[in-house]
Structures are given as C-alpha cells and as structure tokens.
Amino acid sequence: MEMKEKLQKLEKKLSAQxxxxxxxFSKKAMEIKASEVRELLKLVETSDVIxxxxxxxxxxxxxxxxxxxxxxxxxxKHADKALQYGTTKGFTPLRLALARWMEKRYGIPISxxxxxxxxxxxxxxxxxxxxxxxxxxxxxVEAPTYLAAIQAFKYYDPQFISIPMDDDGMRVDILxxxxxxxxxxxxxxxxxxxxxxFQNPMGVTMSVERRKRLIELASEYxxxxxxxxxxxxxxxxxxxxxxxxxxDHEGRVIYLGTFSKILAPGFRVGWVAAHPHLIRKxxxxxxxxxxxxxxxxxxxxxxxxxxGHLDEHIPKIIEFYKPRRxxxxxxxxxYMPDGIRWxxxxxxxxxxxxxxxxxxxxxxxxxxxxKGVAYVPGEAFFVxxxxxxxxxxxxxxxxxxxxxxxxxxxxxxxxxxxxKL
Amino acid sequence: MEMKEKLQKLEKKLSAQxxxxxxxFSKKAMEIKASEVRELLKLVETSDVIxxxxxxxxxxxxxxxxxxxxxxxxxxKHADKALQYGTTKGFTPLRLALARWMEKRYGIPISxxxxxxxxxxxxxxxxxxxxxxxxxxxxxVEAPTYLAAIQAFKYYDPQFISIPMDDDGMRVDILxxxxxxxxxxxxxxxxxxxxxxFQNPMGVTMSVERRKRLIELASEYxxxxxxxxxxxxxxxxxxxxxxxxxxDHEGRVIYLGTFSKILAPGFRVGWVAAHPHLIRKxxxxxxxxxxxxxxxxxxxxxxxxxxGHLDEHIPKIIEFYKPRRxxxxxxxxxYMPDGIRWxxxxxxxxxxxxxxxxxxxxxxxxxxxxKGVAYVPGEAFFVxxxxxxxxxxxxxxxxxxxxxxxxxxxxxxxxxxxxKL
Numbered sequence: 001m002e003m004k005e006k007l008q009k010l011e012k013k014l015s016a017q018x019x020x021x022x023x024x025f026s027k028k029a030m031e032i033k034a035s036e037v038r039e040l041l042k043l044v045e046t047s048d049v050i051x052x053x054x055x056x057x058x059x060x061x062x063x064x065x066x067x068x069x070x071x072x073x074x075x076x077k078h079a080d081k082a083l084q085y086g087t088t089k090g091f092t093p094l095r096l097a098l099a100r101w102m103e104k105r106y107g108i109p110i111s112x113x114x115x116x117x118x119x120x121x122x123x124x125x126x127x128x129x130x131x132x133x134x135x136x137x138x139x140x141v142e143a144p145t146y147l148a149a150i151q152a153f154k155y156y157d158p159q160f161i162s163i164p165m166d167d168d169g170m171r172v173d174i175l176x177x178x179x180x181x182x183x184x185x186x187x188x189x190x191x192x193x194x195x196x197x198f199q200n201p202m203g204v205t206m207s208v209e210r211r212k213r214l215i216e217l218a219s220e221y222x223x224x225x226x227x228x229x230x231x232x233x234x235x236x237x238x239x240x241x242x243x244x245x246x247x248d249h250e251g252r253v254i255y256l257g258t259f260s261k262i263l264a265p266g267f268r269v270g271w272v273a274a275h276p277h278l279i280r281k282x283x284x285x286x287x288x289x290x291x292x293x294x295x296x297x298x299x300x301x302x303x304x305x306x307x308g309h310l311d312e313h314i315p316k317i318i319e320f321y322k323p324r325r326x327x328x329x330x331x332x333x334x335y336m337p338d339g340i341r342w343x344x345x346x347x348x349x350x351x352x353x354x355x356x357x358x359x360x361x362x363x364x365x366x367x368x369x370x371k372g373v374a375y376v377p378g379e380a381f382f383v384x385x386x387x388x389x390x391x392x393x394x395x396x397x398x399x400x401x402x403x404x405x406x407x408x409x410x411x412x413x414x415x416x417x418x419x420k421l
Numbered sequence: 422m423e424m425k426e427k428l429q430k431l432e433k434k435l436s437a438q439x440x441x442x443x444x445x446f447s448k449k450a451m452e453i454k455a456s457e458v459r460e461l462l463k464l465v466e467t468s469d470v471i472x473x474x475x476x477x478x479x480x481x482x483x484x485x486x487x488x489x490x491x492x493x494x495x496x497x498k499h500a501d502k503a504l505q506y507g508t509t510k511g512f513t514p515l516r517l518a519l520a521r522w523m524e525k526r527y528g529i530p531i532s533x534x535x536x537x538x539x540x541x542x543x544x545x546x547x548x549x550x551x552x553x554x555x556x557x558x559x560x561x562v563e564a565p566t567y568l569a570a571i572q573a574f575k576y577y578d579p580q581f582i583s584i585p586m587d588d589d590g591m592r593v594d595i596l597x598x599x600x601x602x603x604x605x606x607x608x609x610x611x612x613x614x615x616x617x618x619f620q621n622p623m624g625v626t627m628s629v630e631r632r633k634r635l636i637e638l639a640s641e642y643x644x645x646x647x648x649x650x651x652x653x654x655x656x657x658x659x660x661x662x663x664x665x666x667x668x669d670h671e672g673r674v675i676y677l678g679t680f681s682k683i684l685a686p687g688f689r690v691g692w693v694a695a696h697p698h699l700i701r702k703x704x705x706x707x708x709x710x711x712x713x714x715x716x717x718x719x720x721x722x723x724x725x726x727x728x729g730h731l732d733e734h735i736p737k738i739i740e741f742y743k744p745r746r747x748x749x750x751x752x753x754x755x756y757m758p759d760g761i762r763w764x765x766x767x768x769x770x771x772x773x774x775x776x777x778x779x780x781x782x783x784x785x786x787x788x789x790x791x792k793g794v795a796y797v798p799g800e801a802f803f804v805x806x807x808x809x810x811x812x813x814x815x816x817x818x819x820x821x822x823x824x825x826x827x828x829x830x831x832x833x834x835x836x837x838x839x840x841k842l
Contacts, residue, residue, distance in 0.1 A: 005528075019671055021698045024611060024645055026577070029552040034705050059501035067504070068496045075489045080480035083488070083685035107426075119540055119689075123711045130576075131450040151709035155551075156447070190445060224445055250440055264504035266716035268540075277442045284455050288572035290544045294715045295687035 028155065037377060040365065044374045050406035052393040053374040055200070055349060061317045062264045063309065070303040074296070082299040086292040089283045090117030090271070094302035098257070098271055101305050106243050113276045116283055117293045121230060121256040121270035125152035127282050127289070128226055128254065132191060133158045138182065140192040142170050144352075144381030144390070146200045146228065149193060160383040161189070167343065169206025170194055172213045179221045189223045196244055198231040198348025201381045201392035205346060211244045218252045225253045231348035233262050233314050236322040238346035251275030259301050262314060267297030327400040328393065328407060335411035337418060349396045352378070359417050360388040367416070373409040449576065458798060461786065465795045471827035473814040474795040476621070476770060482738045483685045484730065491724040495717070503720040507713040510704045511538030511692070515723035519678070519692055522726050527664050534697045537704055538714045542651060542677040542691035546573035548703050548710070549647055549675065553612060554579045559603065561613040563591050565773075565802030565811070567621045567649065570614060581804040582610070588764065590627025591615055593634045600642045610644045617665055619652040619769025622802045622813035626767060632665045639673045646674045652769035654683050654735050657743040659767035672696030680722050683735060688718030748821040749814065749828060756832035758839060770817045773799070780838050781809040788837070794830040
C-alpha cells in the first residue's frame with residue numbers, strides 16, 4: 001500500500017465514530033476479567049527479577065534431537081495424514097499407543113475407544129465443564145487447586161465445594177462428611193476434581209489409602225472423579241503411587257494426561273481416558289469447538305510413545321529437575337525464618353509455602369518484586385479466595401543458583417513482613 | 422501387566438454396576454447429537470464410493486518440502502520457543518507477519534495488536550459465541566451457511582435470522598428490510614456472519630457493492646460483522662474482490678483467517694483480525710479454553726509467511742484445483758438433466774446444486790451411495806432446516822476423472838428421482 005493511502009486509512013480509522021464495544025459482549029464475557037497478578041507477572045518475565053512464579057518446564061528438557069528425527073520421518077512418510085484434518089476423537093495410532101502405554105505404566109487395562117486426544121489437558125477441563133456442568137451443579141475441588149481448572153469450570157456456573165488438603169492430599173475423610181451432609185439435604189455431588197499426584201499448587205500426593213477410599217465413595221455417592229495427572233511422571237524421590245484410575249472398575253474416573261511435561265508443551269497435545277460413553281459425548285462437543293486437535297503434533301507424540309522415546313526420556317527429565325527441587329528445599333531450610341511452613345514434594349514442579357496468618361502474599365508481591373523475586377500469591381488457587389497467607393514457588397524453570405538466590409530474597413521480604421505483624 | 426491380572430481386571434470391569442451416565446450430562450450436552458449424515462458419510466470414506474461430500478484440501482497441495490525445511494530450521498534455531506507454552510494471544514512474530522501480509526494482500530492497514538492466533542478458525546467461531554452471544558441475541562447468517570458455524574453459535578442459544586443468497590452472495594437488500602423491521606420492534610442484530618468469498622456451501626462471492634452496503638448498514642444499525650475468509654485465496658477465474666474488512670473504518674469487522682487451505686489443516690492454526698478491544702476480550706476467554714494455540718504450528722506458519730513461501734505457493738494450489746473445478750462444472754453441464762441448477766464458483770472448494778422442489782436430498786443420499794457417489798445434503802446448512810432439495814459437492818479432494826464419474830452417477834440418481842415426481 002502507498003504511504004499516502006495508508007495514512008489516509010489510518011486517519012479515517014482514528015476519526016471513526018467510537019463504537020460502544022461493551023454493548024456487544026455477552027454477560028459472561030463481561031464477568032471474566034484479566035487477573036492483576038497475571039498482568040504483574042507478565043512484566044516480571046522480561047525483567048531481571050528471579051521468577052519462581054511460572055509453571056513452565058525447562059526448555060533444556062525438550063528432546064529436540066528426537067523431535068527433529070521424528071518430524072522429518074513423519075514428513076517423509078506420513079505427510080498426507082499428518083498435515084490433513086483428523087477425526088475429532090484423535091489420531092488413531094496415537095490413541096492406540098496411549099492405551100498400551102497406560103496399561104503398561106499404570107496397570108490400567110484400557111482400549112483405544114476409551115481415549116480421546118485434546119489440545120492440551122486444559123481443553124479437556126473446558127470440555128468437561130461443557131459436557132457435565134449445569135449451573136448450580138456441585139463440583140468438589142481441592143483447597144487449594146489448579147487455578148485454570150477453577151477458571152475453566154467457573155464459566156459453567158457450578159457450585160464449588162472445596163475440601164482441605166494436607167501432606168497426603170485431599171482430606172477424603174472431610175469429603176465423606178460433606179457428602180453425607182449433602183445427601184441429607186437431598187443434594188448430590190456430580191464431580192470431584194483432583195490433581196492427585198504432585199499437585200498443582202501444593203506439590204503433595206494423595207496417599208494410596210485415600211485413593212482407594214475416594215473410589216469407594218464415588219460408587220457409594222454416585223459421582224465421577226476427574227483425575228488430572230500432568231506431573232505424575234516427574235518423581236524425584238519416594239515410591240510411585242498408581243493413579244486413582246487404576247482402582248476404577250466402574251468407569252467413574254476421567255483421567256487427563258498431557259505431553260506438556262514429558263515431551264513439550266508447544267504441541268498442545270493431551271488426552272482423556274474415560275468410559276467410552278463419556279468419551280463419545282466429549283467427542284461430539286469438541287466437533288464445534290475446533291474440529292480436531294492439531295494432527296502434526298499428534299503424529300509426533302505417536303512416534304514418541306510408540307518407539308519408546310518417552311520411556312527413555314522421562315529419567316532424563318527427572319535427573320534434570322531433581323537438583324532444582326533439592327536446591328529449593330535446601331534454600332528454604334537455610335533462609336526462611338521460624339514459623340514458615342512449606343511442603344516437601346517428592347516430584348512435580350511446585351513447593352507451597354504457608355506464612356503466618358496476617359500476611360497477605362498478594363499485597364507482599366510488589367515488595368518481593370522490588371527485591372528481585374516473584375512468586376504466585378496463593379489466593380487465586382482457592383475457589384473462595386479466602387486464604388491470603390500462602391504462595392506457590394516453581395523450581396523447574398530457573399537454575400539452582402538462581403533458585404537459591406530467589407529464595408534468599410524471598411526470605412528477606414518475609415522477614416520484613418513478619419516484623420510488621 | 423500379566424495376562425491373568427488383566428483378565429481379572431477386565432472381568433471386574435464388565436461385571437461392575439452399570440452407571441447411569443446420562444444423569445451426569447449437562448442439559449446442553451444432552452441436546453447435542455451426532456449427525457446421522459456425518460455418521461453415514463464416515464462409512465463412505467472407507468469404501469469405493471466416490472465422495473464429493475468432504476471438505477478436505479488435496480494432500481497433493483501441501484508444501485511438504487518447504488514444511489520440512491522450516492521444521493528443521495525451527496528445531497535447530499528456535500526450539501526453546503517453538504516447543505514451549507506461548508502467550509494466549511499468539512506467537513508475536515507470526516502476528517506481526519500476518520499483519521504485514523494482510524496489509525499487502527488486502528490493503529488493510531493493521532497492526533499486531535489487532536491479531537490473535539487461534540486453533541483453526543473453528544475455534545474463533547466458538548470464541549465469538551462465548552464472547553458475544555447471550556441467549557436470545559439475534560445473529561444473522563446466510564441461507565445456506567457454514568454448517569459448523571451454526572453448531573458453534575447454537576451452543577450459545579442465539580436467535581438466528583437467515584438471509585437468502587443469490588449468485589452475488591447475501592441479499593443485503595433483504596437484510597436491510599429485516600433490520601428496519603427489527604428496529605421497529607425495538608430489536609437489534611448483534612452480529613452478521615458471512616463467508617464472503619467462495620462461500621461454503623454455495624461457492625458464490627459477495628459483490629463489492631454489497632460489501633460496501635453491508636458495512637454502511639453495520640454502522641447505521643450498530644452491528645458487528647464476522648467475515649469468515651478460509652477460501653478467499655483460492656481464485657481460479659474472475660477478478661479479486663477485497664474483503665469486507667478492507668472497507669471497515671470503524672472496527673466493526675471481525676475477520677477470520679486460516680492456514681488450513683493455504684498451508685495445511687493439520688497445524689490447526691488460524692487467526693482473528695479485529696479491533697484491539699474485541700481481541701482483548703477473546704484473548705481472556707481463550708485462556709481457560711486451551712491456554713494457547715500450539716506453538717510449533719505457529720512457528721511453522723510464521724516462517725511460511727515471513728519468508729514468502731505463502732505467496733509463492735498459492736498459485737500452485739490454484740493451478741492444481743482449477744482443472745478439478747472445471748471438470749466438475751463441465752460434467753454437471755454434460756450429465757445433469759434439465760431443471761437442475763448449480764452455482765459456477767470462481768474459486769473455493771464447492772459447487773451448490775439445486776434440484777426441483779419435491780426431491781429430498783437427504784432421503785436420496787442412500788440411493789446415491791448405492792450407485793457409488795456421495796454428497797452432503799443441503800438441509801443442515803440452513804439454520805431452520807427448511808430447504809430439502811439442495812446439495813453440496815466438493816471438487817478439491819477427488820481427481821478429475823473421478824469427479825466426472827461421480828457427477829455422472831449423481832446425474833443418474835437424480836434422473837431416477839425426477840421420474841418419481
């Protein structure tokens with residue numbers, strides 16, 4: 001376009017009648033707002049601040065050479081399929097490979113009709129909201145729970161009930177009391193959502209006993225369990241625990257898996273493993289949402305699982321993250337003042353820190369950033385936003401020395417706050 | 422897992438109490454059903470039937486060598502970004518490249534803040550529903566219109582008004598009458614949705630005069646236009662027409678673009694070009710839906726546009742499809758009995774056939790399949806499903822000789838139906 005014409009167009013644009021855009025938004029769109037914390041943290045990402053806030057895997061863990069080999073092979077041999085539209089349910093060879101892998105890895109006999117691929121497990125959360133939640137339906141979540149699960153479900157207007165956590169995960173005994181109480185009121189829980197292993201944000205893992213009890217309760221009180229398992233392969237110490245899905249003989253568990261932490265997030269490929277009846281409904285719902293998950297990413301994931309690269313690569317990721325987890329726990333021990341508690345995760349990506357009551361970590365964030373460290377204030381991980389004195393720290397993205405320095409700066413910030421109490 | 426253990430588990434699964442899955446589905450999930458036609462056509466895809474039903478690009482048009490070159494380069498130089506989570510708004514270099522490309526190609530001065538990438542333009546349709554449609558809002562669509570746009574919007578419970586089409590696209594004069602009538606009733610149209618160029622399913626293009634009038638009406642009656650442009654680059658004859666967005670000086674047009682027909686559908690990368698205020702809201706809505714569009718596909722698309730491959734490749738796609746379009750129009754001329762009408766598209770992927778009233782193409786489909794040809798019955802492209810005697814034929818996927826043979830078989834089927842009238 002010529003300069004003059006372009007200028008005229010831009011001028012016309014600027015002088016145009018301002019439109020009342022607000023009048024076009026749906027009521028729900030008016031409700032959703034950008035989070036201030038997210039906006040603040042966005043700024044941090046580009047500065048010198050040590051950010052323990054993110055939830056990103058370290059790019060050093062991406063198996064780039066393997067991906068390159070696979071990508072070239074796919075394009076040479078399977079381009080017609082890998083570059084074409086796929087079925088909504090997902091690329092069949094990948095679904096088959098995932099079924100085999102879950103069976104081998106988790107002891108879950110499963111077939112491909114029980115598997116659908118999705119654009120990352122985040123899409124599965126939205127789909128679950130769409131397929132299962134009517135306004136007012138009771139959904140149980142952990143307190144705290146995965147932030148973006150709250151956002152995804154919230155759109156569908158459920159009534160949230162949150163169950164406290166301890167070092168063994170969700171307090172299933174408290175859940176049971178709650179279920180009994182609701183039953184007396186003639187109410188029913190539809191879904192219990194749990195990040196069962198190395199939870200986001202706490203890093204803790206639900207014990208085997210609680211897993212077994214939870215599945216019994218699901219049967220007794222007739223609810224479904226959504227088990228979100230993004231971190232379950234990232235174990236740095238302790239004994240593996242089978243997924244809740246392993247104990248599920250009725251088809252009550254909807255298991256969500258993802259390649260984001262065991263291959264790379266950039267492909268946006270995850271999967272849902274559930275009873276075929278539930279998969280079918282989610283499949284139909286997905287049709288109008290995006291037709292299908294990106295096929296190219298699915299074919300990469302297929303070869304990655306099928307040819308054994310996944311099993312080979314997991315130990316390398318673990319080897320890479322373990323020192324970072326250790327560095328964070330050691331630094332917390334070394335620098336944090338008395339009266340501060342934190343979880344000791346055996347895996348995953350996060351440590352959860354609890355400060356004395358009276359300290360508001362959201363208010364404290366600005367000061368921490370000015371001291372050169374960032375974290376995620378815990379408030380947003382609680383559906384009722386009623387806990388102010390917690391924070392989530394990530395240990396996968398930043399190298400050990402920075403983790404130590406970041407925790408040191410954080411400890412200083414906390415100490416200053418403590419003095420004010 | 423050992424055979425015995427596996428058998429036990431499977432037995433346990435089979436003997437489990439059957440769950441009343443229906444009791445878990447949301448009301449909306451109960452409403453959405455798989456389409457019978459889709460199911461029938463699924464079967465056809467694997468048989469010897471010549472399918473003119475699909476909407477797939479020909480895999481021969483995928484620039485596989487270029488993609489391979491780009492993929493290797495990306496993995497060697499940009500793996501840390503290409504394999505990582507990205508921002509919800511999209512990969513910035515791609516957004517910038519698209520802004521430049523739209524400016525050059527369509528004469529639209531545009532900046533990257535007006536562009537968001539999406540998981541194919543289908544996701545944009547769902548997002549538009551989420552961000553703009555409250556139950557009962559009036560949405561204008563063409564009659565017929567893109568099937569999956571109906572599905573995407575329908576979830577949000579709008580009131581659809583459909584405006585007839587002719588060879589110059591939407592009858593904007595009839596739209597105007599309708600707008601006036603609604604205004605008298607104190608009602609307002611929120612969105613007019615149009616596939617403006619080489620429409621799906623009709624193949625026709627909205628004339629320049631109508632485009633200009635439509636944008637005037639948008640300003641006069643205060644509505645937004647969603648312009649869906651997936652086929653606009655595929656012109657085999659006639660003179661190019663600028664997008665409606667070209668005439669938009671107020672920010673009323675939300676333009677949807679996609680790489681599915683000019684690169685490959687398998688990446689699921691599309692984009693939205695709209696006023697920053699609208700983009701911002703769609704961005705926030707997308708956060709809980711899938712966090713971000715697959716980054717790897719976005720980086721491929723970026724290099725594809727940025728390095729000029731796109732502009733170089735479009736003429737090759739056109740050269741490949743033109744003979745197929747010609748073969749279909751010639752075969753229709755040669756074989757179809759009198760009284761049958763069809764569109765003469767200057768581009769795109771589809772021809773629209775209208776049979777005499779009294780023939781129901783949905784009922785006729787089984788016979789056609791038994792004669793070895795398939796098509797999509799037109800009914801589902803009308804929001805009110807009130808037109809029974811039309812069908813959509815695709816000419817991009819099947820080679821010329823098969824197109825001719827397919828049309829011949831279809832003509833025979835039609836002739837038999839005509840005799841029954």
